Amino acid sequence: MSSTNNYHFAVIMMGGPAGRVVKKGINMGDLMKKSLFRNIDRFELIFCYVLCFAFSIAFDYSRRINIGSDYLRSFLEQFYEHQGAITMLFSLVIVVFHCRMIQSRKTEVRCRILVGDTIRAVTARYFCECLVMSGGAFAAALITALAVRTSVLHIVCLFGIMVLYILISSGMVRRFENI
Amino acid sequence: MKIFNFFIKKIFLRRVVIAVSILLLILLSNYLIFISSRSVVSTMQGYEEIKQLNQKNSYIANLDPESDIAVDRITKDNTQRLYDHLKEEAVRYGILAEGFVIDMPNSQDMEITCSYLNKEYYDMNKQFAISQGEELDFGYDVDDSPVIPVWVGKGLSESYPLGTVTEVYEPVLQRNVTLKVQGILEPNIAHSNMYSLSSKQYYNFSVIVPVNEGFIRNADIDFQLQSLFDIILIDTTKDKVDEFAATIQDELGAKFNFCTQEENFEYFDDIFFSSMKIILVITVVLLVILSGIAVWSSLSSVRMMIKEFTINLFVGMQYSKLRKILYGYHGLLFLVNLLILLGITAHSRHGNWVRKDSYFCTFGFCGLISMDWIALLAVLVFDIILGAILVELMMWRIKKVPISLGVLQ
Known part of the structure; x- marks a missing residue:
């Protein structure tokens, strides 16, 4: 599914007027132009996604390879016991980003609504853009995991958590409608 | 505020x-x-x-990583001849053998293991300290004396307080013996794994059994073999060590390395x-x-x-x-x-x-x-x-x- 189709799909999922979107002919260019993200935000968010995936892959990779040193193995085993929780905690950096991002764009969202935009379209654009970025990072992580032959299960779970964060933060964008 | x-x-x-x-x-x-x-x-x-174990003119054994040992082909005669050889050559040695499960009911319902050490090992390793009781007595005669004096970990002090005498099946001697609690170890006394220094095991639910020549002679093959793996030859010469390594090769068919203090420190x-x-x-x-x-x-x-x-x-x-x-x-x-x-x-x-x-x-x-x-x-x-x-x-x-x-x- 292309990025534009992704966007239309997201609008439908958010309960948005798909017909209107098509009529207005919003494409990838509009998505970028009307985005709530600045370039630095995109860079930060992608960096957070990549960092989380890299952390998870490094964890799995160190488990997979045959570590010669008994000492290093016993040291790392203390982390393996809590791998799920550690990866989950590490992903909280994404939560901090989303919270800060949404908080700082509150006024911008209101202004957009004032000039004729709809909260659904704003939310859908936000959702879609986050999904594209996380999806890109996920695809890169998946290829890396397959290349280094580590388990993809943790990456898929991490991606699921990221999508959950995106959905929750998208819900926070929608809250601005009532302000 | x-x-x-x-x-x-x-x-x-x-x-x-x-x-x-x-x-x-x-x-x-x-x-x-x-x-x-x-x-x-x-x-x-x-x-x-x-550092305590690695003393001057002492040699610590370890099985050569390239060498395999066919345990099922080894008999007690083979292992006993090795200890006899050390006695003939007047070579002092320190041994510690662990992990032998003993049936001793206790209030925490824990599995109790015995750790066996001889006087030489005990003198070198200062880890073992007691909170109550007396020093370990290595002078008993396992053939004549019906009582073996032991130390127990703090976790066993409730079920087996100082002075307790109990009859149990001894896993190494493979017969019933009477153990007398002569001391209670301080809490959290531990022993580190020689090849993974950060790994430890604690003696809170262990029985420390002093062993002497008579005990080793009466012990089963598992004990005799396990003791050899980390045996420390004390105050001896390189020639005697090489001779002992050759005897091991003959008796067990396995190559043991004996490292000097410098090699061990390195x-x-x-x-x-x-x-x-x-x-x-x-x-x-x-x-x-x-x-x-x-x-x-x-x-x-x-x-x-x-x-x-x-x-x-x-x-x-x-x-x-x-x-x-x-x-x-x-x-x-x-x-x-x-x-x-x-x-x-x-x-x-x-x-x-x-x-x-x-x-x-x-x-x-x-x-x-x-x-x-x-x-x-x-x-x-x-x-x-x-x-x-x-x-x-x-x-x-x-x-x-x-x-x-x-x-x-």
């Missing part, structure tokens, strides 16, 4: 998701520091123990320093990443709370007061983190009791032992440094925003 409460409740906790996220991200770096410090302390303890120094290097590199790399994330998250939270901060500064709050509040807030975060860490460690230590993992059960407040407290202290020091960096960076960020602009946000 009133202003502090106001800031906590109305400003910091108003964005509870951010506060909890930062708390948990700092917890992650604290956990890393905790594990690393504990590993370092444990490795140093192991290294100290090895080997253990290599293990010790390479282990330290590994821990240091991993810890520093992860710590830089996690600290960077903590700084970035804190600066993000300042951006979100800048309006509240500047309004308070606008109505007369001093920067020094705000700094104190931020220090107080971070102090609170670190305190919660330390408590969580303490809880995780206590839970992990308690897990050994639940699983009845007798080699890892420890005594202490919440089951925490000295190395846990040292590691928690290291976390506290790290938190103080990180807290100072975070607060000063936050203050720098707040001061950068003009009050009028901040209020308008």
